[in-house]
Amino acid sequence: MDHLGKHAIVLGAGMAGLAHAVPLAEHFDRVTLVERDSLPARAETRRGVPQGQHIHLLVPGGLTRLEELLPGVVDDLSGHGAELIGSPEWRFHMGGGRLALRGSDFHITGATHPLIEDVVRARVLALAGVEVLDGWTARELLTTDDRCRVTGVRLRSEAAPAEERTLEVDLVVDTTGRGSRSPRWLADLGYPPPAEERLKVDVHYTTRLFRRSPGDLGGSRNVLVDVPHDGRRGGVALAVEEGRWLVTLIGMLGERPPADLTGFTDYAAGLWNGDVHEVISGGAPTGEAVRAAFPSFSRHRYDRLRRLPERYLVAGDAVCSFDPRFGQGMTVAIIEALELRRVLGAHSLDHIGPRVLSAARWAVQDAWDLAAGGDLTHPEVEGPRPPSWRLTTAYLQRLLPVAHHDPVVATALIRVIGMLDRPQRLMRPQVLRRVLGGSRLNGATAAQRRPASETVRPSTS
Numbered sequence: 001m002d003h004l005g006k007h008a009i010v011l012g013a014g015m016a017g018l019a020h021a022v023p024l025a026e027h028f029d030r031v032t033l034v035e036r037d038s039l040p041a042r043a044e045t046r047r048g049v050p051q052g053q054h055i056h057l058l059v060p061g062g063l064t065r066l067e068e069l070l071p072g073v074v075d076d077l078s079g080h081g082a083e084l085i086g087s088p089e090w091r092f093h094m095g096g097g098r099l100a101l102r103g104s105d106f107h108i109t110g111a112t113h114p115l116i117e118d119v120v121r122a123r124v125l126a127l128a129g130v131e132v133l134d135g136w137t138a139r140e141l142l143t144t145d146d147r148c149r150v151t152g153v154r155l156r157s158e159a160a161p162a163e164e165r166t167l168e169v170d171l172v173v174d175t176t177g178r179g180s181r182s183p184r185w186l187a188d189l190g191y192p193p194p195a196e197e198r199l200k201v202d203v204h205y206t207t208r209l210f211r212r213s214p215g216d217l218g219g220s221r222n223v224l225v226d227v228p229h230d231g232r233r234g235g236v237a238l239a240v241e242e243g244r245w246l247v248t249l250i251g252m253l254g255e256r257p258p259a260d261l262t263g264f265t266d267y268a269a270g271l272w273n274g275d276v277h278e279v280i281s282g283g284a285p286t287g288e289a290v291r292a293a294f295p296s297f298s299r300h301r302y303d304r305l306r307r308l309p310e311r312y313l314v315a316g317d318a319v320c321s322f323d324p325r326f327g328q329g330m331t332v333a334i335i336e337a338l339e340l341r342r343v344l345g346a347h348s349l350d351h352i353g354p355r356v357l358s359a360a361r362w363a364v365q366d367a368w369d370l371a372a373g374g375d376l377t378h379p380e381v382e383g384p385r386p387p388s389w390r391l392t393t394a395y396l397q398r399l400l401p402v403a404h405h406d407p408v409v410a411t412a413l414i415r416v417i418g419m420l421d422r423p424q425r426l427m428r429p430q431v432l433r434r435v436l437g438g439s440r441l442n443g444a445t446a447a448q449r450r451p452a453s454e455t456v457r458p459s460t461s
């Protein structure tokens with residue numbers, strides 16, 4: 001590997017930061033991950049990643065790419081108790097029916113976010129030259145006098161009494177998540193901050209863990225009941241380490257799944273498909289419910305900036321946070337890290353930020369289109385609905401009923417949702433023919449199948 005510099009810094013040691021440290025370690029003598037939290041010695045939830053308490057899975061395209069980034073990591077994950085769940089064990093209820101996933105074989109992770117992060121962190125910190133500086137917050141960028149090039153970061157310790165220190169480096173990567181200060185840092189340096197696209201969806205998650213028995217749901221280990229476009233409620237149940245089900249109930253547009261067990265169970269019983277409720281009724285709960293609200297998701301258009309300082313890159317949720325119902329964030333961060341690897345392998349550090357942002361744009365765009373496109377099918381969600389969106393939505397509404405009985409179409413759809421294929425693959429002749437010819441075979445709609453208990457109104461619980 002070409003040697004590109006002495007020292008690189010990654011700000012934030014979440015999944016995006018960990019993934020980006022891997023290609024950097026291939027080209028720099030030293031890579032320092034700066035993390036505000038004190039990192040736990042074992043897999044446990046931490047303050048800086050509150051979303052880690054809720055359902056988190058690596059979709060098939062994320063799992064295969066994580067293995068490409070860190071060979072052997074999938075074995076490490078299963079060695080530490082993560083379930084690897086093949087598509088024959090999924091029950092995906094979307095668009096008013098169950099996807100016919102017969103004959104397909106893709107895997108996702110059945111693990112909590114802390115376990116995934118813990119295993120990946122151990123692998124990354126074992127790489128030569130990689131170290132972590134935890135308990136330190138990045139406060140400010142350091143630059144050359146003409147502000148054209150980033151030269152380091154000013155840090156402050158989280159422990160009292162607070163100390164300050166600076167790190168002078170060859171490259172800074174900001175992966176500090178959705179609260180990233182990069183827009184402000186850039187503005188302070190006289191650069192135009194990135195434009196922001198924001199989608200208000202007002203999503204609420206309530207999550208509980210239950211004990212799992214091998215016979216639950218006839219051996220299925222992953223259930224999704226999607227939020228119908230004319231409803232507000234959905235749910236997911238995922239088999240995770242230590243013989244547990246992790247169940248997340250979802251509410252959109254202000255709907256809040258209750259935390260108390262009776263309310264939680266009743267909410268699941270009101271979903272348009274009964275599988276999540278079956279999981280809950282069959283298992284004893286372990287621990288208390290956790291709740292979280294995600295008012296909006298946003299995309300910062302760093303890829304459109306005409307000026308960005310040299311030796312500076314922004315990635316992960318700091319660039320784009322997606323509606324979590326689509327489970328894409330970790331996968332996009334891993335793709336960005338792989339694109340960074342390609343760019344570092346082919347170029348010097350010149351224009352590293354714009355090069356990587358442009359190379360990874362496709363992944364952010366695909367994931368954003370999928371998630372935002374789905375959100376916009378709810379008439380209450382505000383946002384642009386151009387003709388291209390109307391066309392795609394109409395096509396998907398025609399495709400979904402076919403995917404309930406045609407494994408070829410179901411597999412094509414799941415490969416796109418799982419980020420194994422680009423969305424345009426749904427338009428290839430083999431799928432198109434079946435969609436156009438097959439929709440007459442299945443007429444049931446979500447509205448017809450949803451029980452009366454799910455009425456479209458905000459919950460007060």
Ligand SMILES: Cc1cc2nc3c(=O)[nH]c(=O)nc-3n(C[C@H](O)[C@H](O)[C@H](O)COP(=O)(O)OP(=O)(O)OC[C@H]3O[C@@H](n4cnc5c(N)ncnc54)[C@H](O)[C@@H]3O)c2cc1C
Pocket residue numbers: 011012013014015016017034035036037047048049051054055056057058059062136137138139175176177178179205292294315316317318324326327328329330331333
């Ligand atoms: C409810 C929910 C469910 C989700 N489910 C899925 C899923 O199923 N599948 C999936 O792929 N994705 C999912 N995601 C998205 C996923 O969590 C993220 O996209 C992914 O983990 C990448 O996050 P990140 O590393 O960019 O940011 P984060 O996870 O937010 O990490 C940022 C890190 O930076 C640290 N930090 C912040 N500021 C500073 C600072 N100034 N200095 C130093 N450190 C700092 C924080 O402590 C944290 O450790 C979900 C998200 C949510 C909200």
